[in-house]
Amino acid sequence: MEMKTVVLNSTVTISYNTSEFNISSYDKQYLVLNFHTKCICIARVLEQELRVKCNPMFPRLECEVFRVEGIKDEAGYINRITRATQHRNSLLADVRAYSPCADLVSEIRILLLGPVGSGKSSFFNSVKSIFQGHLTRQAIVGSDVTSITEQYRIYSIKDGKNGQSLPFMLCDSMGLDEEEGVGLCVDDIPHILKGCVPDRYEFSPQKPITPKHPTFITSPSLKDRIHCVAYVFDINSMDNLSPKMMAKLKQIQKEVINCGVAQVALLTKVNNCNEVLQDNFLKMNKAMISQSQIQNVNKILGIPLSRILVVENYASGRDMDPLKDILILSALKQMFRAVDDFLEDLLLE
Known part of the structure; x- marks a missing residue:
């Protein structure tokens, strides 16, 4: 199965295939989920932001991915x-x-x-x-x-x-x-x-x-x-x-x-x-x-x-x-x- 990519904005993308799911930008990866080894790797910057600790050797049995809706994206809204x-x-x-x-x-x-x-x-x-x-x-x-x-x-x-x-x-x-x-x-x-x-x-x-x-x-x-x-x-x-x-x-x-x-x-x-x-x-x-x-x-x-x-x-x-x-x-x-x-x-x- 070929890799599918979703562009969130000009720098952040989500990519996934049958073996891997990751969120990354052009210069770094934030999160990688390996479906075969059942391991998840979170970048240190994201660990600090989410206040979690991640052991790459510790297997995850379940993973949920949510899509957040309702956030307006028109120009100037956040400002x-x-x-x-x-x-x-x-x-x-x-x-x-x-x-x-x-x-x-x-x-x-x-x-x-x-x-x-x-x-x-x-x-x-x-x-x-x-x-x-x-x-x-x-x-x-x-x-x-x-x-x-x-x-x-x-x-x-x-x-x-x-x-x-x-x-x-x-x-x-x-x-x-x-x-x-x-x-x-x-x-x-x-x-x-x-x-x-x-x-x-x-x-x-x-x-x-x-x-x-x-x-x-x-x-x-x-x-x-x-x-x-x-x-x-x-x-x-x-x-x-x-x-x-x-x-x-x-x-x-x-x-x-x-x-x-x-x-x-x-x-x-x-x-x-x-x-x-x-x-x-x-x-x-x-x-x-x-x-x-x-x-x-x-x-x-x-x-x-x-x-x-x-x-x-x-x-x-x-x-x-x-x-x-x-x-x-x-x-x-x-x-x-x-x-x-x-x-x-x-x-x-």
């Missing part, structure tokens, strides 16, 4: 991912170094509000995953027609498994429903914004919390208050919000404005991170900004385009992605800036 990772690490350092304006509080609180299934809990899980270095699922998520989240949760996030808590908290709430008596009760929102609702409070759609509740916080301080509200929407459902839901959102926004709290919008479940960011990873593509979903948020809530943020949560899969991290960390930075504006106004008052 783009490398630059994305560098930018992601720069954003990570910025978030870690954040300190609230004028040291009025040591930690800021960001409230996640949005329709059922919009990705509020998934956003918290995604943020935590970035700082843990692996995917986490602390907050329960699901796709039920009713809200999976039934408690008010105030989540702190640690920098690493045993690291210090970062200077921000994400407050997860029950999902909004267009029907009255279902989902988060609008009358609960002023109490949440003022810091009167404790962690793990059990929501009741028909019965809002009152000062008579045994865990009601009667004299909340500035650190207990909400400093920024992030309205969370599934970008794929943004064009189909019902009139009832839009009316409820405007009602909620009035309460937020009355409390003087900063506001941003967070659009989740984008289809492709590559199509969102420009090549420099600093801004969204103009085509993305002009999409109807973003324009609708601007019209409904009056939130400036610079504070309408787009992310892709870690809702599925097992691996971390620097492009997803860039969108999530960039969203956090914009939330921090909104909070600083809010705190600066308090300082002036």
Whole structure:
């Protein structure tokens, strides 16, 4: 049987016949497998790279060869991912170094509000995953027609498994429903914004919390208050919000404005991170900004385009992605800036 050769790139080839399989370049062999002697020889440079020891006299009874698929080979892809990772690490350092304006509080609180299934809990899980270095699922998520989240949760996030808590908290709430008596009760929102609702409070759609509740916080301080509200929407459902839901959102926004709290919008479940960011990873593509979903948020809530943020949560899969991290960390930075504006106004008052 004649030798068959597969060229991997300009320097590396795979050759095989009935007696031998080898991977080599024009000047050296990396791996040779002899089928007759059942021996495998690995070059020293490859041993060091793979951290294995190979005895050429020791026979191998089995050998498996895998073809790795899914690695993009278009021009510039590896370079783009490398630059994305560098930018992601720069954003990570910025978030870690954040300190609230004028040291009025040591930690800021960001409230996640949005329709059922919009990705509020998934956003918290995604943020935590970035700082843990692996995917986490602390907050329960699901796709039920009713809200999976039934408690008010105030989540702190640690920098690493045993690291210090970062200077921000994400407050997860029950999902909004267009029907009255279902989902988060609008009358609960002023109490949440003022810091009167404790962690793990059990929501009741028909019965809002009152000062008579045994865990009601009667004299909340500035650190207990909400400093920024992030309205969370599934970008794929943004064009189909019902009139009832839009009316409820405007009602909620009035309460937020009355409390003087900063506001941003967070659009989740984008289809492709590559199509969102420009090549420099600093801004969204103009085509993305002009999409109807973003324009609708601007019209409904009056939130400036610079504070309408787009992310892709870690809702599925097992691996971390620097492009997803860039969108999530960039969203956090914009939330921090909104909070600083809010705190600066308090300082002036």
